[in-house]
Amino acid sequence: MEKTVVELFAGVGGFRCGFNDVEFDGGTVKEQNNWNFVWANQWEPSTKTQAAFDCYIERFGENSCVCQDIGEVDKTTIPDHTLLVGGFPCQDYSVARSLSNEKGIEGKKGVLWWEIAEVLEAKQPPFVLLENVDRLLRSPSTQRGRDFGIMLRSLLDNGYAVEWRVINAAEYGFPQKRRRVFIFAYHESTNYFKEMKKYSPEQIVYSNGIFAKEFPIKDVKLKKGNTIISQEEFEDIVYISDEFNFHFFNAGIMVNGIIHTYKVEPKECKEITTLGDILEKGEVDEKYFLLDEKLEKWTFLKGSKKIERTKPNGEKYYFSEGQLAFPDKLDVPARTMLTSESTTNRSSHVVKDKVSGNLRTLTPVEAERIQMFPDNWTNIESKAMTERRRYFMMGNALVVGVVQKLGHYLEKIVEDEN
Secondary structure, eight states, X not given: OOOEEEEESOTTTHHHHHHTTOEEOSSXXXXXXXXXXXXXXXXXXXXXXXXXXXXXXXXXXXXXXXXSOGGGSOGGGSOOOSEEEEEOOOOOOOEEEOSXXXXXXXXXXXXXXXXXXXXXXXXXXSEEEEEEEGGGGGOSTTSTTHHHHHHHHHHHHTTEEEEEEEEEGGGGTOSBOOEEEEEEEEETTSHHHHHHTTSOHHHIIIIISHHHHHSOBOSOOOOEEEEEOSTTTOSSHHHHHHHOOOOOOSEEEEETTEEEEEOOOXXXXXXXOOHHHXXXXXXXXXXXXXXXXXXXXXXXXXXXXXXXXXXXXSOEEEEEEOOOOSSOOSSSOBOOOOTTTTSSSTTSOEEEOTTTOOEEEOOHHXXXXXXXXXXXXXXXXXXXXXXXXHHHHHHHSOOHHHHHHHHHHHHHHHHTTO
């Protein structure tokens, strides 16, 4: 079985950077070519320019990515592949009966999960690796677990077993406290599926599955739960949408429509990468330093507060926030980086500069290092990629080191299919 990959919602190429151990010296991109990325798609519908796509093709080549709304792509034209990867938005995945066809099912318009489901149906890749925000497991708030349940049933209906884990990158030695759920699906036709059948769900989650192998957890039994999502319990996916409600913990597996979920804790990592470790060592441009007249605003934003507000109905309430470290501590990993990084807001990192000792925001290179991209990865010629967009791209990206570890283990899985 060839190590071929299709990358959806490719962004600036986080999966490819991780899977192929990409190095970049400011001029030349060097890939280890562990995996052959045969097709990629990146399209940002909310902007006129396509900065992420521009970055992808500048780094990986003119024909490395397709800039087209994935909803308009004929999924049968996508090349055959062994592994489908992608980080996709967390949205409302509710479904309903099609008005034009009593037995048909249609998903909420504009929801990108259904594009993934169409690829699975059309191409049946043996393996799938997806990344999302961890709140996916408990969305929506009015029907906990429904959205993830819909995803699991979609994968089940296409012949897959699924393992998932919420991974906080910092707990495994990486430079950012970023919690994301990773979803690994494998088709029932694979040798890997047959191999995993030898183990109990608990053994897969705690010791034998892909996440346990690469991101070890404590052998401590905390909370667990199970339920059925197959046709025995829910006739079709509409019933999932209408009735399914389940508390997913941060790890679990679904095989043959039976869900087993566990609350797990990571094993202690002896080596950590701190925010101080990734700061630039030389002099930093003065434009990143905080102006004296803005220090008062920064202090307010970072401080604790209790503000009276009024609801639309006139009712008064208090909005409260706790205090954040100001400046950020340099002896621990960075906080979760958002798309608003470097702007004057509560979530932006503010550090004490190592050379001058003055306070400043992060540089674009430091933002890239927090996500473990090569330095100046997003510093491209395209005018669409402004400095503000460089921060935005990193706020949207994944921690490259996490998928790097998963990619290396997936190589072994694919090699065993031959």
